[in-house]
Amino acid sequence: VKVIHQVTTPEEAGGTAAEGADVIVALGTEGGGHVGVTMSTMALVPQTVDVVKPVPVLAAGGIADGRGLAAAIMLGAQGVLMGTRFLATIEAHGRGHSKDVLLNSLGSQTLASKFYDDVMGNQWPGSVVRAVRNPILEEWARRPDEWVKVADEVRPGLQSAITNGDFVLAGESVGLIHEILPAGEVVKRIMEEAAALLG
Numbered sequence: 001v002k003v004i005h006q007v008t009t010p011e012e013a014g015g016t017a018a019e020g021a022d023v024i025v026a027l028g029t030e031g032g033g034h035v036g037v038t039m040s041t042m043a044l045v046p047q048t049v050d051v052v053k054p055v056p057v058l059a060a061g062g063i064a065d066g067r068g069l070a071a072a073i074m075l076g077a078q079g080v081l082m083g084t085r086f087l088a089t090i091e092a093h094g095r096g097h098s099k100d101v102l103l104n105s106l107g108s109q110t111l112a113s114k115f116y117d118d119v120m121g122n123q124w125p126g127s128v129v130r131a132v133r134n135p136i137l138e139e140w141a142r143r144p145d146e147w148v149k150v151a152d153e154v155r156p157g158l159q160s161a162i163t164n165g166d167f168v169l170a171g172e173s174v175g176l177i178h179e180i181l182p183a184g185e186v187v188k189r190i191m192e193e194a195a196a197l198l199g
Contacts, residue, residue, distance in 0.1 A: 008036025010047040017052035025081050028061030032084045032171030034127045049076035064173035066193020084171040089183040096165025105132045107172030118147035132168045
C-alpha cells in the first residue's frame, strides 16, 4: 500500500517524509475545500521538494490547466493533484447547478474561512474551507464570533444550499474553467499543453 499524504507547510512535509510517506502532496491555500492557512502553492512546493528529497511531491492548489502543471514541474514537483477542475467534468456528480457556478466564477470570488466547519460542527484544526462566495457566506463573513452560537439555526440553510448547488467548495483555479468536459479529455489537454510549454 502506497501512502500519499497532504501537507500545508514544509515542516509538516519533513515530518511526514520521516514517517515514511511514499508521496507528499504540497497543498497551497489557493486550493478548494479544506486548505491550510499559511502558504501559497508557489512558495510551498519548492520548499517541500527541498525538504523531502528524494520523496516525490505533487503540487496542489490553484492548478487547473497545462500551465499549472508545467509550473509545478519547474518548481520541482513530479506532478499535480487537482480537485476543482475535475468537479467540472461530465463524470463528477454535481449538486443542483453547482457546475454552472464553477463555470461562472473567478478565483477572486472564492473565500476561505472556518464558517463551513463551525456551522457543520467539524473539527479540522489548522485549516479553513475555500468555497465560491454565495449569499450565506456573504451574510456571515463579517460575524465569525457568531458562527458557533448560531450553528444549529444556520446549519439547515447551509445543507440546503449545498444540496441545491448554491454552496460550492472550489479553489481559486475556478476562474480557469470554461467548459464541462470528460475527465479523460481534461487530462489529455492538460498533458498536451504542459508538454508544449516545457518543450
